[in-house]
Amino acid sequence: MGLILVRYGEIALKGGNRRYFLKRLRDNIRDGLKKNGIQGAMQSAQGRLYVETDQVEDALSCLSRVFGIVSLSPAVIVPSELGAIQTAALEWARQVGLGPSKSFRIRARRADKTFPVISPQIEREVGQSIREASGSRVDLSEAADLTIDIEVRPEGTFVYGGTIAGPGGLPLGIGGRAVALISGGIDSPVAAWLMMKRGCSIIPLHFRQSEVEASKALDNCRILESYAYGQEIRPIVLEHEQVFGDTFRKLHHIGAERWICVFCKRTLLLRAAEIAQEHGARAIITGESLGQVASQTLANMEAISYRVPKPILRPLIGLDKVEIAALARRIGTFAISTRDSAPCPYLPQYPLTKAEMGEFLRVLTELEESGDVHESIGL
Amino acid sequence: MGLILVRYGEIALKGGNRRYFLKRLRDNIRDGLKKNGIQGAMQSAQGRLYVETDQVEDALSCLSRVFGIVSLSPAVIVPSELGAIQTAALEWARQVGLGPSKSFRIRARRADKTFPVISPQIEREVGQSIREASGSRVDLSEAADLTIDIEVRPEGTFVYGGTIAGPGGLPLGIGGRAVALISGGIDSPVAAWLMMKRGCSIIPLHFRQSEVEASKALDNCRILESYAYGQEIRPIVLEHEQVFGDTFRKLHHIGAERWICVFCKRTLLLRAAEIAQEHGARAIITGESLGQVASQTLANMEAISYRVPKPILRPLIGLDKVEIAALARRIGTFAISTRDSAPCPYLPQYPLTKAEMGEFLRVLTELEESGDVHESIGL
Numbered sequence: 120m121g122l123i124l125v126r127y128g129e130i131a132l133k134g135g136n137r138r139y140f141l142k143r144l145r146d147n148i149r150d151g152l153k154k155n156g157i158q159g160a161m162q163s164a165q166g167r168l169y170v171e172t173d174q175v176e177d178a179l180s181c182l183s184r185v186f187g188i189v190s191l192s193p194a195v196i197v198p199s200e201l202g203a204i205q206t207a208a209l210e211w212a213r214q215v216g217l218g219p220s221k222s223f224r225i226r227a228r229r230a231d232k233t234f235p236v237i238s239p240q241i242e243r244e245v246g247q248s249i250r251e252a253s254g255s256r257v258d259l260s261e262a263a264d265l266t267i268d269i270e271v272r273p274e275g276t277f278v279y280g281g282t283i284a285g286p287g288g289l290p291l292g293i294g295g296r297a298v299a300l301i302s303g304g305i306d307s308p309v310a311a312w313l314m315m316k317r318g319c320s321i322i323p324l325h326f327r328q329s330e331v332e333a334s335k336a337l338d339n340c341r342i343l344e345s346y347a348y349g350q351e352i353r354p355i356v357l358e359h360e361q362v363f364g365d366t367f368r369k370l371h372h373i374g375a376e377r378w379i380c381v382f383c384k385r386t387l388l389l390r391a392a393e394i395a396q397e398h399g400a401r402a403i404i405t406g407e408s409l410g411q412v413a414s415q416t417l418a419n420m421e422a423i424s425y426r427v428p429k430p431i432l433r434p435l436i437g438l439d440k441v442e443i444a445a446l447a448r449r450i451g452t453f454a455i456s457t458r459d460s461a462p463c464p465y466l467p468q469y470p471l472t473k474a475e476m477g478e479f480l481r482v483l484t485e486l487e488e489s490g491d492v493h494e495s496i497g498l
Numbered sequence: 499m500g501l502i503l504v505r506y507g508e509i510a511l512k513g514g515n516r517r518y519f520l521k522r523l524r525d526n527i528r529d530g531l532k533k534n535g536i537q538g539a540m541q542s543a544q545g546r547l548y549v550e551t552d553q554v555e556d557a558l559s560c561l562s563r564v565f566g567i568v569s570l571s572p573a574v575i576v577p578s579e580l581g582a583i584q585t586a587a588l589e590w591a592r593q594v595g596l597g598p599s600k601s602f603r604i605r606a607r608r609a610d611k612t613f614p615v616i617s618p619q620i621e622r623e624v625g626q627s628i629r630e631a632s633g634s635r636v637d638l639s640e641a642a643d644l645t646i647d648i649e650v651r652p653e654g655t656f657v658y659g660g661t662i663a664g665p666g667g668l669p670l671g672i673g674g675r676a677v678a679l680i681s682g683g684i685d686s687p688v689a690a691w692l693m694m695k696r697g698c699s700i701i702p703l704h705f706r707q708s709e710v711e712a713s714k715a716l717d718n719c720r721i722l723e724s725y726a727y728g729q730e731i732r733p734i735v736l737e738h739e740q741v742f743g744d745t746f747r748k749l750h751h752i753g754a755e756r757w758i759c760v761f762c763k764r765t766l767l768l769r770a771a772e773i774a775q776e777h778g779a780r781a782i783i784t785g786e787s788l789g790q791v792a793s794q795t796l797a798n799m800e801a802i803s804y805r806v807p808k809p810i811l812r813p814l815i816g817l818d819k820v821e822i823a824a825l826a827r828r829i830g831t832f833a834i835s836t837r838d839s840a841p842c843p844y845l846p847q848y849p850l851t852k853a854e855m856g857e858f859l860r861v862l863t864e865l866e867e868s869g870d871v872h873e874s875i876g877l
Contacts, residue, residue: 128820136792287818289789295796313816317788319796401796409696409811410668413515417674417698417780420809430796430803432788434816437692439666441507 121175122196124279125168125182128189128287136293143290144168144187147349154348155181169194179283184346186316188285192268196275199234204241204276205248208267211280212249215265222258223249223265234271241269286316292349294318297432298395299404300387301325301340301354303332305456306406306435308339309446313434314404315346322398323354326362326387329461338455345451355394362390367465369489375482376467380414381474382486383465384423392429401429408435408443413472422474425483500554501575503658504547504561507568507666515672522669523547523566526728533727534560548573558662563725565695567664571647575654578613583620583655584627587646590659591628594644601637602628602644613650620648665695670728673697676811677774678783679766680704680719680733682711684835685785685814687718688825692813693783694725701777702733705741705766708840717834724830734773741769746844748868754861755846759793760853761865762844763802771808780808787814787822792851801853804862 127144145161145168152159152170159172172178175193182191195210197203208225217223227241236244245267246257258264267280299311299321311321323343325336337354344352363386370379391403407415424431435443447453506523524540524547531538531549538551551557554572561570574589576582587604596602606620615623624646625636634643646659678690678700690700702722704715716733723731742765749758770782786794803810814822826832 128818287820294789297796310816314788316818317816319788401800409693409698410673417676417809421780424809430799430810432815433811434813436811437689437696437813439695441666 120171120173120196121178122194122277122279123170123172123175123178123182124192124194124277125170125188126190126192126285127168127187140187140290140293143293143349144185147185147187147290147292148182151181151185151348152178157181181348183283183285185290185348186286186288186318186346187290189287190285191283192279192281193283194277194279196277199231199271199276201236201241201244204269204271204278205245207276207278208245208269208280209249209252211267211278212253212255212265215281217249217253217255217265219254221253221255221264222262223253223255223267224257224259224263225249225267225269227269227271229271231271231273233273241271245269286346288316289318290349291315291318291347292320294320295402296320296322296398296400297402297404298322298324298391298398298400298429300391300406301336302406303335303339303456303460304406305447305453306408306411306443307336308343308406308452308456309443309450310404310406310432310434311343312346312446312450312452314432315343319404320350321347321352321404322394322400323352324391324394325354325356326359326390327356328359328464331459331461335455335458335460339452342451342455357390359387362386363465366486369486370482373482373485373489375485377469377471378474378479378482379465379467380470381419381422381479382482384419385425385427388423388427388431392427395429402432403427403429404432404434406435407433408438408440411440411443414470416473418473418475419471421476422479425476425479499550499552499575500557501573501656501658502549502551502554502557502561503571503573503656504549504567505569505571505664506547506566519566519669519672522672522728523564526564526566526669526671527561530560530564530727531557536560560727562662562664564669564727565665565667565697565725566669568666569664570662571658571660572662573656573658575656578610578650578655580615580620580623583648583650583657584624586655586657587624587628587648587659588631590646590657591632591634591644594660596628596632596634596644598633600632600634600643601641602632602634602646603636603638603642604628604646604648606648606650608650610650610652612652620650624648665725667695668697670694670697670726671699673699674781675699675701675777675779676781676783677701677703677770677777677779677808679770679785680715681785682714682718682835682839683785684826684832685787685790685822686715687722687785687831687835688822688829689783689785689811689813690722691725691825691829691831693811694722698783699729700726700731700783701773701779702731703770703773704733704735705738705769706735707738707843710838710840714834714837714839718831721830721834736769741765742844745865748865749861752861752864752868754864756848756850757853757858757861758844758846759849760798760801760858761861763798764804764806767802767806767810771806774808781811782806782808783811783813785814786812787817787819790819790822793849795852797852797854798850800855801858804855804858 162169225242227238270277301323327333340354541548604621606617649656680702706712719733
């Protein structure tokens with residue numbers, strides 16, 4: 120039976136909420152194991168969780184996608200005998216390829232005080248056998264290439280070495296619910312993922328303009344789903360034409376084509392706010408990043424978000440293009456987002472880059488006062 | 499005369515805006531050199547800038563704080579002779595401590611075609627002399643420990659090695675203007691810095707409750723100023739009591755103490771929106787991060803931002819506490835933010851963690867219908 124040590128960070132600091140957060144983390148881990156067909160049991164001790172399973176590799180892959188987990192270490196339990204402990208420690212050293220140019224340290228804890236060898240002596244003896252076998256040197260600092268932990272406990276001794284990063288953040292579901300706008304591009308899935316990482320349950324919302332972009336958006340939703348333990352991801356797809364077509368025709372009719380992008384985004388946000396209200400979601404997540412394209416200016420953002428009745432969360436607003444692309448690669452959405460794309464059929468020749476609010480309000484009033492426009496404009 | 503090669507990334511991709519962005523970057527660099535008392539000249543060639551100066555170390559320190567710069571390399575110009583080029587390359591190898599366990603690569607470009615040695619041969623001959631002198635090995639990939647670049651040009655040959663990271667992002671000032679709420683804490687200066695990195699000019703706004711927190715906020719503004727080339731940072735300080743005191747007393751009067759934090763933040767945001775309007779700023783920047791403290795919930799954010807007439811930018815919304823602290827350390831605000839702090843005098847015993855909108859609107863209506871409250875409540 121294999122064992123995985125699960126470390127969680129931030130949630131341990133949460134005071135009164137700690138118990139609730141930890142319950143959520145355990146529930147999400149359980150959901151993750153179940154969804155991946157992994158048989159396993161969970162134990163909790165000393166601010167950590169342990170997952171026991173025969174499917175260690177599968178479980179590591181699943182747990183490395185559970186928000187709230189900071190790091191993971193595969194571990195073994197051996198009988199509390201110095202020889203068995205040394206053998207297990209040597210096995211970890213071998214597995215990570217500890218050699219002459221590398222360094223290591225041993226950290227021993229003796230929770231079972233009936234064990235006759237005290238911690239510093241365990242460290243010395245195990246350390247010596249590893250040094251002799253591998254030719255590597257001891258480094259007692261954080262900088263050591265490998266840290267092997269030994270915990271002597273009544274039920275046996277835990278030996279673990281090597282660490283796999285988790286995604287960090289907070290357990291999914293404790294951060295409330297938000298509608299996440301998902302296009303076919305690079306940014307929006309990353310924005311949604313970052314908010315999931317902060318515990319937000321998301322409702323992906325795509326406005327379909329073309330099959331090409333819709334399939335990219337939905338494929339990215341499936342990637343997001345692979346991190347969504349404790350939550351089902353149920354994307355909502357609306358027809359872009361049905362949401363924006365009327366406003367688009369009116370803008371043409373009054374000769375305000377340059378305003379199309381601003382009003383398009385605002386119309387989608389207003390619709391997203393309605394969907395949020397219907398689903399008990401408290402915010403809208405967008406992939407906006409300041410200055411990344413010519414239309415993503417503060418001026419346009421002010422017009423776009425004018426009187427949108429839900430908070431708009433823009434987790435990428437302060438990130439560079441290269442940082443966002445690196446996140447997309449890490450999450451697994453980059454390849455999907457960069458598939459062949461379909462151009463936006465509404466894009467005017469000269470989209471506005473700096474909406475002036477007075478002018479915006481005049482166009483808005485004119486739109487609201489104009490009746491429905493029925494003539495075809497040959498899209 | 500020393501020389502520094504300045505590389506800029508994202509702004510090179512900006513199409514029509516490229517010329518404007520580059521002008522802004524040059525202006526900001528010029529302002530940075532001037533503010534730091536550095537005499538220097540700037541040249542531009544092949545998608546790069548060069549700064550010539552006798553004060554290379556000071557200039558590197560200044561330029562590593564100019565937004566839009568991706569990386570810097572100190573360089574030398576030598577006569578276009580193979581011997582001089584080899585000597586200069588060896589000098590870089592020596593300076594970065596290139597030794598037997600390290601790898602390097604040479605990249606030569608011959609812009610001056612009258613130079614008799616072709617690029618591959620320059621690379622071979624310089625590479626060989628470095629290999630012999632240092633014992634290090636050639637690695638033609640990106641993974642090489644040191645890349646030495648050689649550019650043969652009519653005015654001489656540029657040799658440079660080693661790279662210093664710049665902050666990346668976009669030149670300050672091209673992203674429009676925003677009011678940045680600055681408290682005495684860790685988060686808000688980081689949020690402001692990230693938006694400066696995206697080109698935003700900021701107007702810091704602090705609501706003074708205590709001298710302790712006000713001095714931390716103003717000290718952090720001075721750190722932000724050390725990145726603010728091309729812009730003057732002029733913090734605005736308002737008395738918290740004058741902005742929120744009245745609402746605070748009314749909340750007490752109607753027995754809605756639990757709502758104090760929500761209404762406090764909303765009142766400050768409404769005031770910030772007024773200040774933004776007065777100063778031509780198009781947004782408000784806050785340090786909110788979802789779930790970081792018990793009151794930073796989506797539910798509270800919805801109530802707090804209810805009808806705030808400017809977009810609220812929350813660049814930290816998707817980041818973990820450890821990520822924010824790491825940024826604060828890198829920026830230089832962490833030590834200031836973690837000085838002894840003064841507790842908030844308004845904090846109720848049980849602040850609301852999950853504002854319900856119906857209840858929020860009832861309290862809001864009651865507040866708006868109640869007259870001024872004049873009795874003292876003994877703060």
